[in-house]
Amino acid sequence: xxxxxxxxxxxxxxxxxxxxxxxxxxxxxxxxxxxxxxxxxxxxxxxxxxxxxxxxxxxxxxxxxxxxxxxxxxxxxxxxxxxxxxxxxxxxxxxxxxxxxxxxxxxxxxxxxxxxxxxxxxxxxxxxxxxxxxxxxxxxxxxxxxxxxxxxxxxxxxxxxxxxxxxxxxxxxxxxxxxxxxxxxxxxxxxxxxxxxxxxxxxxxxxxxxxxxxxxxxxxxxxxxxxxxxxxxxxxxxxxxxxxxxxxxxxxxxxxxxxxxxxxxxxxxxxxxxxxxxxxxxxxxxxxxxxxxxxxxxxxxxxxxxxxxxxxxxxxxxxxxxxxxxxxxxxxxxxxxxxxxxxxxxxxxxxxxxxxxxxxxxxxxxxxxxxxxxxxxxxxxxxxxxxxxxxxxxxxxxxxxxxxxxxxxxxxxxxxxxxxxxxxxxxxxxxxxxxxxxxxxxxxxxxxxxxxxxxxxxxxxxxxxxxxxxxxxxxx
Amino acid sequence: xxxxxxxxxxxxxxxxxxxxxxxxxxxxxxxxxxxxxxxxxxxxxxxxxxxxxxxxxxxxxxxxxxxxxxxxxxxxxxxxxxxxxxxxxxxxxxxxxxxxxxxxxxxxxxxxxxxxxxxxxxxxx
Numbered sequence: 001x002x003x004x005x006x007x008x009x010x011x012x013x014x015x016x017x018x019x020x021x022x023x024x025x026x027x028x029x030x031x032x033x034x035x036x037x038x039x040x041x042x043x044x045x046x047x048x049x050x051x052x053x054x055x056x057x058x059x060x061x062x063x064x065x066x067x068x069x070x071x072x073x074x075x076x077x078x079x080x081x082x083x084x085x086x087x088x089x090x091x092x093x094x095x096x097x098x099x100x101x102x103x104x105x106x107x108x109x110x111x112x113x114x115x116x117x118x119x120x121x122x123x124x125x126x127x128x129x130x131x132x133x134x135x136x137x138x139x140x141x142x143x144x145x146x147x148x149x150x151x152x153x154x155x156x157x158x159x160x161x162x163x164x165x166x167x168x169x170x171x172x173x174x175x176x177x178x179x180x181x182x183x184x185x186x187x188x189x190x191x192x193x194x195x196x197x198x199x200x201x202x203x204x205x206x207x208x209x210x211x212x213x214x215x216x217x218x219x220x221x222x223x224x225x226x227x228x229x230x231x232x233x234x235x236x237x238x239x240x241x242x243x244x245x246x247x248x249x250x251x252x253x254x255x256x257x258x259x260x261x262x263x264x265x266x267x268x269x270x271x272x273x274x275x276x277x278x279x280x281x282x283x284x285x286x287x288x289x290x291x292x293x294x295x296x297x298x299x300x301x302x303x304x305x306x307x308x309x310x311x312x313x314x315x316x317x318x319x320x321x322x323x324x325x326x327x328x329x330x331x332x333x334x335x336x337x338x339x340x341x342x343x344x345x346x347x348x349x350x351x352x353x354x355x356x357x358x359x360x361x362x363x364x365x366x367x368x369x370x371x372x373x374x375x376x377x378x379x380x381x382x383x384x385x386x387x388x389x390x391x392x393x394x395x396x397x398x399x400x401x402x403x404x405x406x407x408x409x410x411x412x413x414x415x416x417x418x419x420x421x422x423x424x425x426x427x428x429x430x431x432x433x434x435x436x437x438x439x440x441x442x443x444x445x446x447x448x449x450x451x452x453x454x455x456x457x458x459x460x461x462x463x464x465x466x467x468x469x470x471x472x473x474x475x476x
Numbered sequence: 477x478x479x480x481x482x483x484x485x486x487x488x489x490x491x492x493x494x495x496x497x498x499x500x501x502x503x504x505x506x507x508x509x510x511x512x513x514x515x516x517x518x519x520x521x522x523x524x525x526x527x528x529x530x531x532x533x534x535x536x537x538x539x540x541x542x543x544x545x546x547x548x549x550x551x552x553x554x555x556x557x558x559x560x561x562x563x564x565x566x567x568x569x570x571x572x573x574x575x576x577x578x579x580x581x582x583x584x585x586x587x588x589x590x591x592x593x594x595x596x597x598x599x600x601x
Contacts, residue, residue: 069582069598094577094600131501131572132541132565190538201574201601239538242577242600246531253581254520266523266581407477407500407573407601436502436573476575 001038012063012459013392016043021051021264028061029393029459034451037404041067042074048264049077053272054085056334056341060393062348063455064402064447068093070267073347076396078332080341081273086261087281088270089252091344093325094245096288098203098236100371101169101296101321102382102468105307105314107229109209112471115310116429119207120472122306124431127205127299128197130476131434135196137298144188147195148180148240151290152321155297165297167360169321170350173297175290177329179283183240184247187284190239191291196298200437200476202400203235204373205303208380208468215465218366218384222319224466231307231316232380232468233299234373236325237292244288248281273342282327289326296321319382320369322349324399332394343394351397351462353387370462372453373400376430376473377423377443381453383462397462401449410445411436419443423473432475441475478583479530480596486522486586487549489593490529494547494560497530497579500599502570507545509561517556522586526595529556530579534599538575541565574601 006014006028014035016026026046030038042065049071050059056078065074070090079085112119128135139147147154152173156166166173180188198205210228213219224230237244252269255277256262263269271277300318307314327344334341343350352359352368359368367384374380378401389395405413416435419442423430432438457464477500481492498504513536517528533544544562551557565572582598 069580069600090580094580130567131570131575132567134541186535190535199575200572242538243535245600246534246578249578249581250524250527253524266584269581411573433567434571434573436571440573 001035001040001043003035012455016047022047024050024055024058026050026059028065029455029461030063031451031455034063034455038065039067042072045072046075048268049075051264052086052268052270053261054079054083056080060396062396062398064398064400064452066402068346070269071344071346074398074402075346076344076348076393078341078343078394079273080339085273085342086270087273087278087327087342088268088344089245089248089281090267090269091346092285092327093346094242095236096241096244096285096325097292097323098325099292099296099321099323100232100234100373101300102319102371103231103300103303103316104223104319105229105231105316107311107314108227109229111311112207112229116471119306119310120429120431122310123205123472123474126302126306127474129474130200133197134193135298137195138193139195144191145180147294148183148287148290149178151175151293152297155294160298160301165300165318168318169293170323173293175286177283178286178290180287182280182284183244183287187240187243187247190243194238195295196302197238198235198299198476199238202441203476204376205299205474206232206470207472208232208470210466211469212467215384215463218465221363221366222369222382222465224382230319230468231303232371232373233296235295235299237288238295240291241288244284248284251277285327289323292323320371322371324349333390345396347399348396349399350395351385351389352395353385353389370397372398372449374449375401375443375446376441376470377428378449380468381449381464382466382468383453383456384465385462386460388460389462392460398452398456401446401452403445404447405445407440410442411439414439414442428470429472430475431472434476437475477601478596478598480594483593486593487551489595490526490549491547493526493530493595494533494544497533497576497599498544500576500601501572501574502543504545506570507543508563509546510563511542512559512561515558519554521554523584525554525556526586527579527581527584527597529558530599532558533560534576534578536560543570576601
């Protein structure tokens, strides 16, 4: 990205002043290197977002930002319904509530090394992954609606997990305000056999070990020690969420003019929060969040089954579950006054600081766990939300490494078999049936996750707690 | 990921865009054209019609567990009648890289340029 038009606020924050149709400024959090390598489309897109009706304070881009559709991935924007604020299907993304959960296992690396290959094989056999895969659960219409209203709570009530899991999930495992009646038949049909499936692309299940601690006190509250083994699951709302995105993108484009909204580009499709389309989307999108929460909950259960077979005695407890692609109604202080805002985070993580009432009580003193997924060859990170993040970006942080190279380019540079072999040499077992998928997901196709996390911490958005490195990675 | 179809007619450009859509997932040449599905779409303009066509194919792929390798499109006004031929996903054979979640309106263009029709958009994977 060109530095022209960017005003340096600090070594980790850059501002684009209001110009043209922008209603508020745009702020990008990144160090010089990340800014230099960032897609120039990020600044174009974040400025477009800054021009949407009812936007409050500024439009923000996180250090892992890259070109998305409408909103950049890594974009955060809050809207006030009382000032004509909008909700945008593109601002949430197609994979509604895609997110990460991390489970503690109580095991040490050496416990798993002994059975690593068997564990990897069993996980691959048990976790439905990849194009066309179906889950163990096949829902009828009533069960589908119950799942869309109940989220992870629905899954736990059916025996897929524990009450403790719900305490450690955003929204306590159930997004309020969901309306299955706003979800199309098509969306429900896409989900019938997909509950408890991982998906494909950048989604994964990883067995990881803790290789570094940066904040021992917080790590201890999170239950993380060096050498500990954890399991992280990255996936979202599957076909249901994708279809909700598809349905409402069109509806919002077609009805934009009737809402008096002129879009600089149709990809910015949105509707006033206080409009029938806006309310309908919010009801459907929240049902999509519940679908993702239920999905990750069922996958956790399957993971526990595998561990019980291979490493009997291991107890998998949930550290936390975060969602990346959401629009949530939250209270935030703007110019010192609390306001109810609709915060879009697209490829960005909510990151509440210490003391926030929505953080589970036993973690509240140190801040919300922020789980950052890396690549299958590098590392993932656990961060903790900071108090400053509230003022900096409505309590938000980055979500992952962010792609640096297109999928097409990646397949020309790497072969899947070669990636699997190289990673095996580093002690990382990859289990996937699609070698092309592996080539597209090669670690080299992503930004340096450590640089992203470093910039996130230095900008004050969240603080580093622990580094996790993969031992096993199951992909679609 | 972007898909672009170029053809001598609007219909051909739409058919080529559909082949590009399959290429995002697998090699279209690896898909046997055994089973056929018909789709109908309607839209307020040609660009949204392209997105609707691709989304109809994505939906049929997802719910039937199929991949499509051959396409036929007829457009009358802003109504599209399409046919797609393909087969069930076979992971070993097709090595599918990703699922396509949906066609977006990013870089969405349908236009005639130098005697050729171009139909393109970004699809979310």
